[in-house]
Structures are given as structure tokens and as C-alpha cells.
Amino acid sequence: MAVRLCRVQVASAYPITPQSPVSETLARLVESGELATEFVDVESEHSAMAVVSASSLVGARSFTATSSQGLAYMHEMLHWTAGARLPVVMACVNRAVGAPWSILNDQQDSISQRDTGWMQMYARDNQEILDTIIQAFKIAESVYVPVMVCYDGFVLSHTNMPVDIPSQADVDAFLPPYKPQYVIDAADPRTYNAVTLANPRRDASGLMRQGYMEFRQQLHEALESAHDRIKQVDQEFAAVFGRSHGGMAWGYSLDDAEIAMVTMGSLGMEATVAVDRLRQRGCKAGVLGIRAFRPFPKGEVIELLRSAKTAVVFEKDISYGSEGAVCSELKAALYGSQARIPVHGYIVGLGGRDVKARELEAVVEGLTGAGAMDGRQNGKPRWLSLG
Amino acid sequence: MKANVLDLPEKEYLLAGNRGCAGCGLSLAYRHILKALEGKALVTVTAGCLTVIQGMYPLTSVQVPSVNTPFASVGSAASGLVAGLRALRRKDLIVLAFAGDGATCDMGIQALSGAADRATDFIYICDDNEGYMNTGTQRSSSTPFGAITSTTPVRGNMRFAKDMPKIMEDHNIPYVCTTSSSYPLDLYEKMRKAKDIKGTRYVHLYTPCPPGWRFPTAQTVRVGKLAVETAMVVLYEVRDGVFRLTGPSKKMAEEGKTRPVTDYLRLQGRFAKLTEQDERRIQDWATRRWQGYLERDSRSKAAASDVDAQEPSEG
Numbered sequence: 001m002a003v004r005l006c007r008v009q010v011a012s013a014y015p016i017t018p019q020s021p022v023s024e025t026l027a028r029l030v031e032s033g034e035l036a037t038e039f040v041d042v043e044s045e046h047s048a049m050a051v052v053s054a055s056s057l058v059g060a061r062s063f064t065a066t067s068s069q070g071l072a073y074m075h076e077m078l079h080w081t082a083g084a085r086l087p088v089v090m091a092c093v094n095r096a097v098g099a100p101w102s103i104l105n106d107q108q109d110s111i112s113q114r115d116t117g118w119m120q121m122y123a124r125d126n127q128e129i130l131d132t133i134i135q136a137f138k139i140a141e142s143v144y145v146p147v148m149v150c151y152d153g154f155v156l157s158h159t160n161m162p163v164d165i166p167s168q169a170d171v172d173a174f175l176p177p178y179k180p181q182y183v184i185d186a187a188d189p190r191t192y193n194a195v196t197l198a199n200p201r202r203d204a205s206g207l208m209r210q211g212y213m214e215f216r217q218q219l220h221e222a223l224e225s226a227h228d229r230i231k232q233v234d235q236e237f238a239a240v241f242g243r244s245h246g247g248m249a250w251g252y253s254l255d256d257a258e259i260a261m262v263t264m265g266s267l268g269m270e271a272t273v274a275v276d277r278l279r280q281r282g283c284k285a286g287v288l289g290i291r292a293f294r295p296f297p298k299g300e301v302i303e304l305l306r307s308a309k310t311a312v313v314f315e316k317d318i319s320y321g322s323e324g325a326v327c328s329e330l331k332a333a334l335y336g337s338q339a340r341i342p343v344h345g346y347i348v349g350l351g352g353r354d355v356k357a358r359e360l361e362a363v364v365e366g367l368t369g370a371g372a373m374d375g376r377q378n379g380k381p382r383w384l385s386l387g
Numbered sequence: 388m389k390a391n392v393l394d395l396p397e398k399e400y401l402l403a404g405n406r407g408c409a410g411c412g413l414s415l416a417y418r419h420i421l422k423a424l425e426g427k428a429l430v431t432v433t434a435g436c437l438t439v440i441q442g443m444y445p446l447t448s449v450q451v452p453s454v455n456t457p458f459a460s461v462g463s464a465a466s467g468l469v470a471g472l473r474a475l476r477r478k479d480l481i482v483l484a485f486a487g488d489g490a491t492c493d494m495g496i497q498a499l500s501g502a503a504d505r506a507t508d509f510i511y512i513c514d515d516n517e518g519y520m521n522t523g524t525q526r527s528s529s530t531p532f533g534a535i536t537s538t539t540p541v542r543g544n545m546r547f548a549k550d551m552p553k554i555m556e557d558h559n560i561p562y563v564c565t566t567s568s569s570y571p572l573d574l575y576e577k578m579r580k581a582k583d584i585k586g587t588r589y590v591h592l593y594t595p596c597p598p599g600w601r602f603p604t605a606q607t608v609r610v611g612k613l614a615v616e617t618a619m620v621v622l623y624e625v626r627d628g629v630f631r632l633t634g635p636s637k638k639m640a641e642e643g644k645t646r647p648v649t650d651y652l653r654l655q656g657r658f659a660k661l662t663e664q665d666e667r668r669i670q671d672w673a674t675r676r677w678q679g680y681l682e683r684d685s686r687s688k689a690a691a692s693d694v695d696a697q698e699p700s701e702g
Contacts, residue, residue, distance in 0.1 A: 009471070009474035009475070010470045010471055010474050012466075012467070037474075038470040038471075038474045040467070040470050040505065041505070042466070043497060043498070043500065043501030043504070044498070046459055046460060046463070046498070047460065047462070047463030047466070047497075047498050047501055050456060050457070050463035050466075050467060050498065051464070051466050051467035051470060052467060053456075053464070053467060054431065054454065054456065054463075054468045054470075055468070055470045055471030055474065056467075056471070057467075057471070058429075058467075058468055058471025058472055058474075058475065058477075059471065059475055060470070060471040060474040060475055062467075062471075076457050076459075077457065077460065080456070080457055184429060184452045184480070185452065186426055186427055186428075186429075186451060186452060186479065186480060189449070189450050189451050189452045189453070190447075190452055190453075191444075191447040191449060191452075191453045191455070192452075192453065192454045192455060193454070193455040193456075194438070194441060194442065194443060194444045194447065195438060195439075195442075195443045196443065196444040201443075201444070201446075202445075204445075204446060207445075209444065209445035
């Protein structure tokens with residue numbers, strides 16, 4: 001649906017659970033003539049990303065979707081697409097990565113692609129998935145950096161909820177056609193992504209051109225600049241469609257919260273349920289939802305946590321031998337700020353293990369009171385509901 | 388359709404003074420390929436000798452648009468370029484995918500097979516210098532039996548090369564051909580033919596490599612010709628499933644003579660460690676393969692004359 005509304009010109013995908021409904025729907029809409037998109041039914045995810053990377057370079061708005069092993073198989077092409085500054089948008093339907101096999105949900109797949117140069121945005125419900133894909137094209141095409149729109153496999157991908165579908169005219173007005181950085185022209189031939197040396201070098205006219213490292217710095221700065229762009233696009237979206245998803249990060253009951261539950265993706269919905277019940281019992285809890293993981297909402301996190309005395313991160317990934325990735329990011333964001341609060345890290349819901357609001361509440365209640373300021377709990381991740 | 392040197396466009400699309408090695412067969416071939424397409428090509432190229440020839444940012448030796456892509460993705464990047472051009476309703480450029488034998492027969496075979504399966508409208512050229520010559524002459528699955536490479540340094544390669552054009556033929560694509568940088572007009576004719584065919588066209592291009600094969604840089608054309616004259620390399624095309632020998636190989640078939648493989652092998656340092664037994668194995672392999680091609684060629688001729696006999700009014 002988002003693909004049609006965004007007038008995607010080239011789509012390519014390889015089926016993988018739980019992304020398959022996306023591949024199947026795209027193929028059906030194209031085959032039945034309802035969607036005027038070039039659909040390339042590739043033989044692998046590596047090829048899917050190579051296809052949309054090349055079609056985006058030619059100047060066509062391009063989309064793909066994958067999960068888990070498929071995303072891992074794309075890894076090389078993810079670096080390439082971001083490095084080539086191609087504004088591809090990809091849906092990542094979050095699923096655990098093997099071995100051992102699991103088709104169920106966690107976020108280890110997208111977190112493992114953190115340093116490929118892609119922006120990553122996490123949606124908490126089905127409406128937000130649709131809206132974020134529309135926003136993602138606008139963000140990507142203004143800074144020439146690809147965007148991964150992540151949402152939890154099965155939890156969101158195989159559930160239905162009523163979704164407000166924007167009108168085509170409104171989306172057209174919101175999202176203008178894609179303007180590529182370069183137009184492929186035989187009369188003005190260019191070589192794209194050629195071997196680039198370490199140091200700047202003169203071109204044929206004697207002009208100094210950047211070396212590899214300058215290209216890398218430019219990509220980094222593009223992601224930094226996307227920080228404001230993500231907020232701005234969400235505001236523009238709200239002005240047209242009447243819905244905001246919080247820009248970089250969102251808060252729930254944080255204004256006077258003493259303990260903040262930090263989440264990413266659909267877990268945020270579970271956490272809001274927990275917060276409502278905790279508040280009924282007199283526990284001042286709130287939720288901080290990370291919407292953009294790359295670029296990371298450093299400033300927003302500090303601002304949203306201003307009243308919190310403790311933060312507890314619940315996340316569906318683990319950087320083996322260290323801690324959860326969101327936990328590390330949060331600590332890094334708080335370092336040097338005025339907020340000297342303990343950060344507790346909980347690994348939850350790996351490989352589809354159910355996360356119950358009740359369990360989150362128990363953790364929060366255990367951390368409020370005497371144990372809250374105990375610095376010794378920092379550093380090592382805890383595992384929720386292990387057998 | 389027979390071309391002569393006067394037919395070649397004067398315009399150069401590959402500039403002189405590029406980074407190709409002295410005596411590079413690929414450089415010679417690429418020049419003629421771009422002439423055959425009259426510069427109306429959108430090239431996609433993977434890591435390999437052509438990447439080096441095309442130069443380093445911000446300089447380029449090539450006067451057509453060219454898109455670099457990772458090693459395993461030439462077939463899929465070409466599919467993306469074709470899809471992008473179609474989406475934008477552009478018909479001004481032919482997508483030309485270029486990969487070495489390593490990127491074709493080894494890592495890129497999946498993406499190439501996928502592109503052919505989808506009947507992607509493009510020309511794929513496998514530049515076969517029989518090994519990973521750009522990265523220091525390692526063995527690929529297209530390296531001939533007995534060749535010394537940097538990963539078969541002691542005894543030489545003990546496996547015969549994969550028959551990549553045959554694999555592509557079995558994808559039922561409209562055009563498959565083999566050609567060689569030592570016969571630029573054969574290459575030019577085949578590229579002109581491929582240019583006007585719709586669908587996936589696969590060109591297997593043999594390019595002798597002086598540093599990788601260890602022969603003097605002035606001998607490139609001669610080594611390539613000897614490969615054909617000894618039937619180590621056979622030039623043919625398969626158009627809509629119909630096989631025919633072409634150019635010098637066709638002439639050899641008509642005259643019924645081939646040279647012994649030793650004439651080809653002894654010019655190259657990479658075959659220095661062959662035993663007599665190895666050489667006999669290579670000769671047997673070449674003879675058996677040549678016989679197979681001769682039989683296919685005569686079967687095609689017989690089938691064609693059957694058709695003529697049935698439909699005399701057509702003539």
C-alpha cells in the first residue's frame with residue numbers, strides 16, 4: 001500500500017518469512033496491473049539490494065523488503081548502497097538470526113547492520129509502518145541516504161489493525177518525485193563508484209577531488225543532518241495527515257516519571273500498558289520509545305529523561321560479550337550530560353519469546369526503591385524470563 | 388554481416404594511456420566492444436581487470452556511463468539498471484554487464500543465472516583470462532588443467548575448466564557466443580549481432596593475459612590465435628538454440644585441421660611444469676571437445692538443409 005502511495009518505480013524482493021506477505025502482495029499487484037512498478041523477482045536478497053541500488057542510481061524510486069538471514073545476506077550491498085548515497089527505502093521485518101533456526105521475532109537482524117550507513121527507524125504499530133515508509137522516502141531523498149523501516153515480525157507483520165490510508169493526492173503533494181543526484185547520460189558519461197584513493201587527487205581539469213575518507217565523512221554528516229530532517233518531515237506529515245509519530249523519539253508519561261522504560265519497536269506498546277498499570281499502583285513510570293536508531297536521538301533522549309531517576313532498557317538484541325545495543329547507545333548519550341542516572345539493561349523476547357506487560361512491571365517495581373541507585377547493577381545485561 | 392576494419396567507427400570510447408597492463412587482451416577487446424555499440428551503452432562492471440582499466444577517481448578512461456558494483460552482483464546490478472531504465476521509459480542505452488571469469492564462473496554465477504532466468508534484456512560479457520589475474524593470478528573455475536597459478540603453485544591446476552558458455556546455453560537464452568580478443572572483427576560482428584537481439588545475450592570473451600599466463604607482452608594476439616588454432620578455445624555462436632562454428636574455427640572445420648596443443652602450451656610460462664602425461668590429457672580433452680563441436684555443427688547444418696528441403700518455396 002505504501003509502495004503504491006509512494007509511486008515506487010522499481011521494487012525487488014526475495015521471499016523470506018515473515019517478510020513474504022510483502023513480496024507476495026507486490027508481485028500480485030504488479031501482475032494484476034494494479035501497480036505500475038517494475039518488479040524484479042530476484043534469486044536472492046543480495047541481488048534484491050543490487051537491483052534497487054542500480055535502479056535508484058538510474059533515477060527510479062526503489063523499494064525492497066527483507067528479514068533476518070536475508071538482511072544478513074544483503075550486508076555487502078547495504079554498505080554499497082549507503083556508500084553510493086542512494087535513497088533506497090527498505091522494510092525490515094524483524095526476525096531472529098540463526099543458528100539455531102528461528103523464524104520468530106527479535107531485532108538482532110537490523111541491529112547487526114548498525115554500521116552500514118543506513119538510517120534505521122522502528123515502528124510501533126501498523127499505522128506507523130505505513131506512515132514511516134512514506135516519510136522515509138522524503139527523508140532519504142533529501143539527504144541521499146537509504147532508510148531501513150524496521151517492524152517486528154509476526155507481532156506487527158502478521159496482525160491486522162484498522163489503518164487510516166492517506167489519499168493519493170495528499171501523498172503526491174507531500175512526497176514530490178525523486179530527483180537523483182546524477183542523470184545517466186551517454187553525452188556526459190561518468191564512472192560511478194570507481195576505485196578511490198586514500199588522499200584527495202586532481203581531476204583532468206586540475207581540480208582537487210576528495211579521497212575515500214572525505215566520502216566517508218560526508219556520509220556521516222549526511223546522517224547527522226538527517227537528525228533534524230526526520231523531525232521536520234514528521235512535523236510536515238502531521239500538518240498534512242494529522243498524525244505525528246514523535247520524530248526521532250517519543251515519550252509516554254515521562255513528564256514526572258521517576259523511572260523510564262526505554263524501548264524500540266512494538267515493545268513500546270507493551271510498555272505503555274505496563275506504565276498505565278504501574279501508575280494505578282502509584283509507581284511513577286514512563287516510556288521512552290526510540291524511533292530512529294540511526295542517527296541516534298542523543299539530544300531527545302536527554303531531554304525526555306529529564307525527570308527520570310532511573311532508566312531501564314528492554315531490548316530484543318544483544319551485542320555478545322557486551323550488552324544490548326540500545327543500552328550502550330543510551331549510556332553514551334547520557335555521558336557528559338547533567339543526567340547522572342543508573343541505566344539497567346534487560347534483554348527480552350529473543351527468538352519470539354513472549355514479553356508480558358506483567359513481567360516489565362515486575363522489573364520496574366524491583367528497581368524502584370532501595371535498588372534503584374545501585375550502580376553495581378550497571379554494566380551487565382539481565383535476561384528477562386529465562387527458563 | 389561480415390565486418391572489415393573499414394566498418395569500425397573511428398570514434399574511440401576507451402581512451403589511450405589507461406591503466407591496462409602492457410599487452411592486455413581485454414583492453415584491445417573492450418575498445419572494439421564499445422565501438423560495436425557506438426557508445427550507446429550503460430556499463431556495469433565488477434571488481435576485476437576492467438575496474439583497473441577504467442581508472443581511479445576522479446579520472447576515467449571510458450567514454451560511456453559506467454557503474455561499479457560488488458563482485459557477486461553483476462547480473463543483479465544489470466537487472467536493476469534495466470528495470471530503472473524501463474521505469475523511466477528510456478530506450479537510449481543498452482545495458483552491458485562486464486565481469487571476469489572469477490566473477491562469472493565462481494561468485495557471480497547465481498546473479499547471472501537469475502538475470503538470464505528472468506530474460507533480462509542485456510548483454511553480459513565474461514572476460515575470461517582464466518583466473519583471478521587482477522588480484523595476483525589465483526586459480527578460478529575457468530583456469531585450464533595444468534596451469535600454474537598463485538594458488539596452484541607447485542603442481543599446477545589439476546581440474547579442467549568449467550564450461551560456462553554451455554551452462555548459459557542451458558538457460559535457453561536467445562544468444563550465446565564465444566569470441567577472442569585476438570580476432571577483433573569476429574568480436575565486433577558478434578557484438579553487432581548481440582546488440583540487435585532482445586533478451587539475455589551471453590558473450591564469452593577469451594583474453595590472453597601476459598602477466599598471468601607468463602608470456603611476452605608482444606605475443607598477446609599470437610597466443611590468442613594459437614588457442615583457437617589448437618582448439619583449446621573454439622569460436623562459435625548459439626542463436627535460438629542453433630549451434631554454428633564461426634570465423635577461424637569454422638574455417639578449421641572446413642579444412643579439417645587443427646594444430647597440436649603443444650604449440651599453444653609451450654609459449655606460456657604457466658604450463659612450464661606440465662608432464663608428458665599432462666600434455667596428453669590436455670590434447671585428449673581438446674580433441675574430444677573439438678569432435679563434439681564438429682558434430683553439433685554438422686547436426687545444425689543437416690537440420691537446416693532438412694528445413695530447406697521441406698520449404699523449397701521459401702528460397
